[in-house]
Amino acid sequence: MKYIQEYRKPEIQKRIIEEIQKYGFKLRKKINIMEVCGTHTMAIGKYGIRKVMPENINLISGPGCPVCVTPSNYMDKAIELSKIKDVILTTFGDMMKVPGSYSSLERERSKGSKIFVVYSPFDALQIAEKNKSKKIIFLSVGFETTTPSIAQTLKIAKAKKIENFFILCGNKIMPPTMEFLLKEKDTEIDGFICPGHVSTVIGTEPYKKIVEKYNIPCVISGFEPVDILYTIYLILKCIIEGKAEVINEYKRTVREKGNPKAREVINEVFDLCDTEWRGIGLIENSGFKLKEEFSQFDAERKFKINITYSKEKTGCICGEILKGKKKPFDCPLFEKVCNPENPLGPCMVSSEGTCAAYYKYEKR
Amino acid sequence: MQHITNMKKDKILISHGSGGKLMYSLIENIFLKNFKNEIIEKLTDSAVIEFDEFELCFTTDSYTVDPIFFNGGDIGKLSICGTINDLSVMGAIPLYLSSGFIIEEGFDMDLLEKITKSMKKISDITRVKIVTGDTKVVEKGKVDKIFINTSGIGIKDKNLKIGIENIKVGDVVIINGSIGEHGLAVLLSRNIFNIKSNIKSDCAPLNKLINEIIEIGGIKFMRDPTRGGVSATLNEIVKNQKFGILIYEDKIPIKKEVLSMCEILGFDPLNIANEGKVIVICEKKVSEKIIEKMKKNKYGKDAKIIGEIVKEPEGKVILKTITGSIRIVDAPIGEQFPRIC
Numbered sequence: 001m002k003y004i005q006e007y008r009k010p011e012i013q014k015r016i017i018e019e020i021q022k023y024g025f026k027l028r029k030k031i032n033i034m035e036v037c038g039t040h041t042m043a044i045g046k047y048g049i050r051k052v053m054p055e056n057i058n059l060i061s062g063p064g065c066p067v068c069v070t071p072s073n074y075m076d077k078a079i080e081l082s083k084i085k086d087v088i089l090t091t092f093g094d095m096m097k098v099p100g101s102y103s104s105l106e107r108e109r110s111k112g113s114k115i116f117v118v119y120s121p122f123d124a125l126q127i128a129e130k131n132k133s134k135k136i137i138f139l140s141v142g143f144e145t146t147t148p149s150i151a152q153t154l155k156i157a158k159a160k161k162i163e164n165f166f167i168l169c170g171n172k173i174m175p176p177t178m179e180f181l182l183k184e185k186d187t188e189i190d191g192f193i194c195p196g197h198v199s200t201v202i203g204t205e206p207y208k209k210i211v212e213k214y215n216i217p218c219v220i221s222g223f224e225p226v227d228i229l230y231t232i233y234l235i236l237k238c239i240i241e242g243k244a245e246v247i248n249e250y251k252r253t254v255r256e257k258g259n260p261k262a263r264e265v266i267n268e269v270f271d272l273c274d275t276e277w278r279g280i281g282l283i284e285n286s287g288f289k290l291k292e293e294f295s296q297f298d299a300e301r302k303f304k305i306n307i308t309y310s311k312e313k314t315g316c317i318c319g320e321i322l323k324g325k326k327k328p329f330d331c332p333l334f335e336k337v338c339n340p341e342n343p344l345g346p347c348m349v350s351s352e353g354t355c356a357a358y359y360k361y362e363k364r
Numbered sequence: 365m366q367h368i369t370n371m372k373k374d375k376i377l378i379s380h381g382s383g384g385k386l387m388y389s390l391i392e393n394i395f396l397k398n399f400k401n402e403i404i405e406k407l408t409d410s411a412v413i414e415f416d417e418f419e420l421c422f423t424t425d426s427y428t429v430d431p432i433f434f435n436g437g438d439i440g441k442l443s444i445c446g447t448i449n450d451l452s453v454m455g456a457i458p459l460y461l462s463s464g465f466i467i468e469e470g471f472d473m474d475l476l477e478k479i480t481k482s483m484k485k486i487s488d489i490t491r492v493k494i495v496t497g498d499t500k501v502v503e504k505g506k507v508d509k510i511f512i513n514t515s516g517i518g519i520k521d522k523n524l525k526i527g528i529e530n531i532k533v534g535d536v537v538i539i540n541g542s543i544g545e546h547g548l549a550v551l552l553s554r555n556i557f558n559i560k561s562n563i564k565s566d567c568a569p570l571n572k573l574i575n576e577i578i579e580i581g582g583i584k585f586m587r588d589p590t591r592g593g594v595s596a597t598l599n600e601i602v603k604n605q606k607f608g609i610l611i612y613e614d615k616i617p618i619k620k621e622v623l624s625m626c627e628i629l630g631f632d633p634l635n636i637a638n639e640g641k642v643i644v645i646c647e648k649k650v651s652e653k654i655i656e657k658m659k660k661n662k663y664g665k666d667a668k669i670i671g672e673i674v675k676e677p678e679g680k681v682i683l684k685t686i687t688g689s690i691r692i693v694d695a696p697i698g699e700q701f702p703r704i705c
């Protein structure tokens with residue numbers, strides 16, 4: 001139980017909350033602090049952290065959930081792939097309900113498509129080894145945390161000369177998107193709660209650029225309530241002292257240099273490319289594509305699917321929510337029309353989406 | 365947008381059987397619509413049929429758990445405990461059970477005997493007899509190994525008033541022990557995560573424990589938090605009511621291993637199924653006596669008061685978090701993990 005109970009102690013939380021209250025009073029003006037990790041979004045909801053903040057400290061959720069930012073077009077491709085004879089689609093469970101333009105994987109499975117939920121890309125590779133007559137496609141989504149295990153899986157597949165395993169690549173990286181949000185005219189972000197898991201891989205370096213260029217504090221945070229509260233305290237302290245720096249609150253896991261080995265594996269298999277984020281748009285150098293040496297695993301290239309009908313849902317403000325400009329309560333569809341049983345937007349469909357978190361923990 | 369709404373209606377999804385909100389919409393829109401009568405529409409754990417001298421409680425449940433043997437139990441034990449508990453939480457004394465088997469061609473006779481013995485063991489302990497049965501064998505692949513259905517009847521004292529309508533603001537919420545063990549034990553027995561753990565299913569017959577606390581009096585309502593866990597059960601209780609339920613995060617009994625495993629796998633223990641737990645809502649003045657009584661029973665050693673009935677927010681379950689804040693506890697939706705019972 002080490003590292004859980006210690007970071008949940010009510011008396012420590014109480015003390016930090018009191019300090020945050022004092023800072024809130026001192027600052028007087030409105031401060032927007034953004035988290036860009038779905039697990040932070042959920043933890044803030046789960047412990048009710050938003051409700052213990054001073055009125056002028058506003059916690060906003062950025063595009064921190066890889067499922068939420070996967071565009072309709074990607075889901076449409078996945079659905080088309082699942083209909084091909086002899087294809088077994090393998091995916092993380094969260095993708096099952098994500099709406100494409102006209103259907104979802106959950107619906108296709110009930111119609112007879114072979115779709116298996118896996119917990120690791122290695123499991124998908126094992127399915128490929130056991131089913132040589134089938135073609136196994138893994139839906140490859142996720143940020144820097146998930147990407148190394150996918151890269152490693154492909155390296156193994158290559159070494160073992162496995163020819164019936166493919167991925168539909170939709171992997172993304174976080175820092176360019178944080179910068180993109182800061183450049184947006186009407187977003188006002190005063191500090192970032194930086195993603196703990198992503199940072200275990202990328203380390204502290206990528207945030208230094210953001211701090212220097214935009215002069216705002218970036219604090220890498222763990223996921224327990226004491227972590228998150230202390231991170232908020234550190235951000236407010238920076239603002240009050242007029243400093244902007246990268247602070248690593250999650251030292252028990254995140255090294256300054258991150259995990260060079262994991263990055264090396266990524267670089268062996270993937271190249272950076274421009275990619276589309278649902279609700280936000282195309283962001284330069286924010287995604288991964290397979291290197292030429294690994295293109296044999298590219299499902300898009302192998303199966304030559306051509307999707308022309310993709311469209312994003314109308315009336316949903318997920319895009320504005322992902323940018324932190326609006327809150328789920330501002331959306332006319334929230335709760336009444338769009339809810340976890342019947343999710344319309346991506347922020348509701350993923351269990352770590354901003355709307356799902358608000359619905360689950362904060363709905364009125 | 366319309367197509368998304370309709371898609372839920374064309375085919376049965378795994379989520380329709382998960383004990384969450386989707387299952388309730390299925391019950392309302394298909395079963396209740398067609399079967400509607402004054403008994404079934406109450407949607408209680410057992411049907412209550414009134415006679416002059418007593419009330420007859422009647423219930424049925426099918427078991428499809430995968431794997432059929434798991435840490436702490438098997439499909440046979442589960443099929444007897446589950447039905448006994450459904451009768452007991454109504455305040456009834458369970459008397460007789462039926463057992464229906466649907467078996468896949470090629471199933472091992474040894475295993476069938478093992479499952480049957482385990483059913484017999486619980487039947488002996490609880491003195492609830494299995495008095496009728498049915499067997500069907502289907503072609504290989506048409507059913508996964510073995511499915512069991514059990515129905516049960518019990519009788520209830522007419523003067524015993526147990527029902528949601530009796531609940532009042534100020535009443536207390538009790539649970540007889542730690543939560544989340546059954547769902548995790550079954551899931552981990554599938555070996556999909558390659559994690560070794562000692563978590564055992566809490567699968568147990570609760571008729572004796574419930575009978576003992578009923579004698580104390582002051583019990584307003586009981587329900588066993590199976591699929592969907594404590595959060596689903598508490599949400600069922602407050603639905604459309606003029607009261608809410610407040611529970612305290614630091615009071616909910618959870619074993620260390622369960623908490624750690626939930627951290628690793630990303631589950632909320634409140635949403636995980638139990639098979640040997642009962643939520644009791646009672647008058648505050650009898651709560652300590654009930655806890656004391658429960659603690660003397662082997663299935664109630666870790667009994668605790670976990671919350672209270674509050675005036676507001678109406679129809680909602682709220683949690684006082686360890687951060688000292690308040691948040692909503694919603695019923696889980698859709699597929700948690702299928703075939704855990």
